[in-house]
Amino acid sequence: MSDVLLSVRDLVVEFPKRKTLLTALDGVSFDIHRGEILGVVGESGAGKSLTGAAIIGLLEQPGRIASGEIWLEDQRIDQLPYEKMRQLRGKRIAMIFQDPLTSLNPIFTIAEQLVETIRTHLPLNAKQARERAIQLLDEVGIPAAAKRVDDYPHQFSGGMRQRVVIALALAGEPELIIADEPTTALDVSVQAQIIDVLKRMCADHGAAVMLVTHDMGVIAEACDRVAVMYAGRVAEIGQVRQIVKQPQHPYTQGLMGSIPSLAHQRHRLIQIPGSMPRLDAIPTGCAFNPRCTSVGERCYKERPDLLVTNQGEVACWLFDQGGVA
Amino acid sequence: MNQAKRPLLEVKDLTCHFDVSKPLLNRILEREPKSFLTAVDEVSFEVNKGETFALVGESGSGKSTIAKLIVDLVHPSSGKIEFDGQSLATSRGQAFKNLRRRMQMIFQDPFASLNPRWPVGELVAEPIYAFGLAKSRAEVNRTVEELLEKVGLSGRDAAKFPHEFSGGQRQRIAIARALSAQPDFLVCDEPTSALDVSVQAQILNLMKDLQDEFGLTYLFISHDMSVVKHMADRIGVLYLGALVENAAAEELFKNPKHPYTRMLLDAIPDHEMTGRKRQAIKGEIPSPIDPPSGCTFHPRCALATGECKVKRPEVVVREGTRVACWEVDRLA
Numbered sequence: 001m002s003d004v005l006l007s008v009r010d011l012v013v014e015f016p017k018r019k020t021l022l023t024a025l026d027g028v029s030f031d032i033h034r035g036e037i038l039g040v041v042g043e044s045g046a047g048k049s050l051t052g053a054a055i056i057g058l059l060e061q062p063g064r065i066a067s068g069e070i071w072l073e074d075q076r077i078d079q080l081p082y083e084k085m086r087q088l089r090g091k092r093i094a095m096i097f098q099d100p101l102t103s104l105n106p107i108f109t110i111a112e113q114l115v116e117t118i119r120t121h122l123p124l125n126a127k128q129a130r131e132r133a134i135q136l137l138d139e140v141g142i143p144a145a146a147k148r149v150d151d152y153p154h155q156f157s158g159g160m161r162q163r164v165v166i167a168l169a170l171a172g173e174p175e176l177i178i179a180d181e182p183t184t185a186l187d188v189s190v191q192a193q194i195i196d197v198l199k200r201m202c203a204d205h206g207a208a209v210m211l212v213t214h215d216m217g218v219i220a221e222a223c224d225r226v227a228v229m230y231a232g233r234v235a236e237i238g239q240v241r242q243i244v245k246q247p248q249h250p251y252t253q254g255l256m257g258s259i260p261s262l263a264h265q266r267h268r269l270i271q272i273p274g275s276m277p278r279l280d281a282i283p284t285g286c287a288f289n290p291r292c293t294s295v296g297e298r299c300y301k302e303r304p305d306l307l308v309t310n311q312g313e314v315a316c317w318l319f320d321q322g323g324v325a
Numbered sequence: 326m327n328q329a330k331r332p333l334l335e336v337k338d339l340t341c342h343f344d345v346s347k348p349l350l351n352r353i354l355e356r357e358p359k360s361f362l363t364a365v366d367e368v369s370f371e372v373n374k375g376e377t378f379a380l381v382g383e384s385g386s387g388k389s390t391i392a393k394l395i396v397d398l399v400h401p402s403s404g405k406i407e408f409d410g411q412s413l414a415t416s417r418g419q420a421f422k423n424l425r426r427r428m429q430m431i432f433q434d435p436f437a438s439l440n441p442r443w444p445v446g447e448l449v450a451e452p453i454y455a456f457g458l459a460k461s462r463a464e465v466n467r468t469v470e471e472l473l474e475k476v477g478l479s480g481r482d483a484a485k486f487p488h489e490f491s492g493g494q495r496q497r498i499a500i501a502r503a504l505s506a507q508p509d510f511l512v513c514d515e516p517t518s519a520l521d522v523s524v525q526a527q528i529l530n531l532m533k534d535l536q537d538e539f540g541l542t543y544l545f546i547s548h549d550m551s552v553v554k555h556m557a558d559r560i561g562v563l564y565l566g567a568l569v570e571n572a573a574a575e576e577l578f579k580n581p582k583h584p585y586t587r588m589l590l591d592a593i594p595d596h597e598m599t600g601r602k603r604q605a606i607k608g609e610i611p612s613p614i615d616p617p618s619g620c621t622f623h624p625r626c627a628l629a630t631g632e633c634k635v636k637r638p639e640v641v642v643r644e645g646t647r648v649a650c651w652e653v654d655r656l657a
Contacts, residue, residue, distance in 0.1 A: 043521035043522070043523060043524075044492075044521055157609050159609055160609075187383035187384055187548065187610070188383065188548065188549075188550070188589065188592045188593060189383060189588060189589060189592040189606045189609075189610075190383075190606075190609060191592070191594070192591075192592040192594070192606055193606055195594070214521060214522070215594065216522070216596040217551075217593065217594025217595065217596040218594050219596070220594060220595060220596040220597070221594040221595060244596065244597065254523060255522065255523055257526075258522050258523045258525070258526030259522055259526075259551065259596060260526075260529070260549075260551040260552050260554060260555035261551065261554075261555075261597060262550065262551050262554055262578065262593060262595075262597070263597050267533070268530050268533070269526035269529055269530055269555065270526065271523065271526045271527045271530055272523045272526075275491050275493060275494075275523075275524060
């Protein structure tokens with residue numbers, strides 16, 4: 001995979017408070033290639049969803065992009081005027097939200113919602129748009145799509161609704177889909193179906209996906225590469241297999257060890273002491289230093305940038321020539 | 326049966342219907358009969374002292390209803406629940422109070438289960454007062470402090486309010502509160518599903534330590550198979566309110582007998598990338614108001630025969646596993 005579709009460079013997102021400034025994202029950088037599924041994992045408050053919102057230009061006030069750049073191919077999109085961004089949204093970048101019931105309008109039929117989206121972005125007449133809508137529903141695996149297209153969202157089950165939301169996201173034939181916890185509200189058997197749909201759709205339509213989730217299992221099933229986030233920073237990026245089998249960053253190692261395993265039984269899970277720092281109390285140096293087991297002098301003074309190793313990129317002084325001391 | 330071998334909790338043919346009918350006038354005008362939702366359908370199981378029994382299933386399978394039935398927050402339509410040989414439903418007065426004390430509950434959402442206006446010390450002390458377990462105020466304070474330290478908080482936290490704590494810390498407070506009644510049996514309804522994995526690991530480890538220390542018995546309810554595997558000695562699998570399989574934890578994962586259990590195990594994302602093969606999953610859980618006839622799983626089951634569509638399967642025992650399936654021998 002060579003061509004970069006989305007490039008995020010040193011993204012900083014701030015929330016001004018009455019007296020202080022909260023830095024929610026602090027220098028986040030990563031690339032997404034065409035046709036690739038990039039997973040973004042981390043615990044609540046790590047800034048996963050915020051990264052997605054910043055890319056698609058849906059940061060909630062008073063949050064703002066303080067510095068950094070977001071490039072979609074050769075177009076810089078972090079400073080676009082509202083109207084330009086609106087045209088981009090749904091057309092080149094689409095979004096799938098966590099809760100399918102709140103992302104569909106309860107008083108319009110599925111057909112009306114799909115047709116509206118399709119006609120906003122594609123030059124089709126009402127009849128063609130309706131056909132396209134049915135075709136999309138068929139593709140995401142809704143049985144008897146031609147009949148169900150005139151149903152209201154409440155007539156669908158949770159899994160079916162999420163399929164509708166995926167169809168809605170695909171309506172404008174986007175190049176990038178940001179999926180924010182798309183399976184978190186669903187049961188495990190339905191979750192497996194939705195992951196399959198998402199994977200198949202991306203392969204068929206050649207769309208890249210940024211899959212935001214806290215579930216390492218979903219990442220392992222669906223993604224090509226994964227970025228691990230901690231306290232508004234990227235701790236580690238690499239191929240999924242590398243991160244799962246040989247995590248390098250001490251945080252990633254703790255995270256992987258804390259997941260109960262199906263394959264083998266341990267009496268105790270590995271636990272990372274403490275919890276993630278609040279945004280107004282992020283330690284200087286490496287944000288993980290109070291919880292880290294291999295912490296050194298340097299970790300308290302200097303903040304590590306992503307360092308390229310032979311297995312990916314890691315933001316940890318352990319992988320620098322100078323070490324942690 | 327002698328005293329030592331008696332299970333701590335015995336649930337027999339437990340059934341719970343909920344009335345989901347429309348209001349009377351609507352029923353008359355629309356000529357509709359009353360309708361009922363069968364949330365729990367003839368469920369039987371036993372939990373022995375000191376073990377962890379887990380109930381797993383998807384949303385709407387009746388997991389939480391069973392939890393509420395056991396602690397008598399919801400009353401069963403039929404069937405019996407016996408705790409240490411006594412029935413909660415028929416006990417009155419002091420005997421009832423004592424049974425209630427011996428079983429405590431930990432809820433899913435620690436943001437909803439702690440009163441935001443009460444300091445933590447009061448929250449944890451409430452059961453001590455309610456059951457009269459301490460003689461003086463000083464003794465209560467000492468007990469609260471000990472409990473908070475036991476669950477990994479500090480004695481000084483007693484003066485703080487719930488909003489000053491993170492989700493994981495709040496769940497620790499909820500555990501301390503449950504323990505303050507000196508129970509032998511804890512009903513844990515999805516205790517970690519609102520928590521991040523690293524915090525979940527802390528809470529699961531804490532629960533195991535407390536079980537070793539106090540000899541607690543857990544009824545552990547979860548939808549997460551890997552958490553259940555980590556915690557449970559025995560596992561019951563629920564589908565549409567019915568217990569389809571009841572097996573020792575290791576046996577269930579090594580050798581699942583019911584087709585639904587197999588499907589559920591297939592569906593779990595494989596975070597360790599062992600590359601196991603999986604079957605595609607068919608359909609979704611049907612509505613419990615109008616469940617399929619016979620075996621309720623038959624529309625999604627690859628092995629279903631004519632018999633499955635009409636006759637409800639009986640529970641049979643195969644290699645120590647209790648399983649409700651007509652075709653169980655064809656699977657093996």
